Amino acid sequence: MEDKQRELGGEEKEEEHAKVKIWKYVFGFVEIAVVKCAIELGIADAIESHGSPMTLLELSSALRCDPSPLYRIMRVLVHLKIFKEKPATQLGPKVYAQTPLSKRLLKSGQNSMAAFILLESSPVMLASWHGLSARIQGNIRNPVFEEVHGEDLWSFGAANPDHTKLFNEAMACDARVVVPAVIESCIEVFKGLDTIVDVGAGTGTALCLLVEACPWIRGINFDLPHVVSVAQEYDSIENVGGDMC
């Protein structure tokens, strides 16, 4: 009898939890929409170049936008703990300050993930996710990206330089985070190697970081011709365009 009551209590709790949690899915897109908006407005960049936390009016003036809608966006960003809100002085207005998370929304720099967020939240990339159930039901046979855009990701990139630019920048964000960690923990692996060929290397960020840390290595940066044509030039790296398939 006691067990039955405890079980019902648990079910009721689950029901209550579900009533609240379902709203997370109704408006689940809001978080990414607001973060994308923060990157596009350059909120983190404005605070960074100001050099200290900013009031709403300072921020709206720097971003040249209306303080009222900006305030609403800042409320969400503070709620998400992306920016911090703190009192400037005891009587002064509140100010918005950076956090380690907001610094990842900077448009450039070592830890920037802005391009990756803009890529994955772009209409081009999101369009594929809308076809997920059709792919699982077998109504779509090709990869969803191909079905939606009429060509695969790489051919689409060749015909859309803006998309390729964003894609390459997104990959570089990842390389700037991952490669230093690999070098730091596995430097032994690279000792004794003369040449490394990075196949599908993008614009060469990973190889640049690698040859900088291991100057005895010569790099070959291999990728599709339209990608290699905008790759970084680096003394000990040869950029080679081609098709690995």
Ligand SMILES: C[S@@+](CC[C@H](N)C(=O)[O-])C[C@H]1O[C@@H](n2cnc3c(N)ncnc32)[C@H](O)[C@@H]1O
């Ligand atoms: C996921 S990205 C990886 C980028 C890179 N490794 C980095 O970390 O920045 C895959 C790369 O493979 C390249 N790629 C795709 N198909 C290719 C092919 N057939 N031949 C050569 N490169 C190709 C793309 O252009 C893209 O740069």
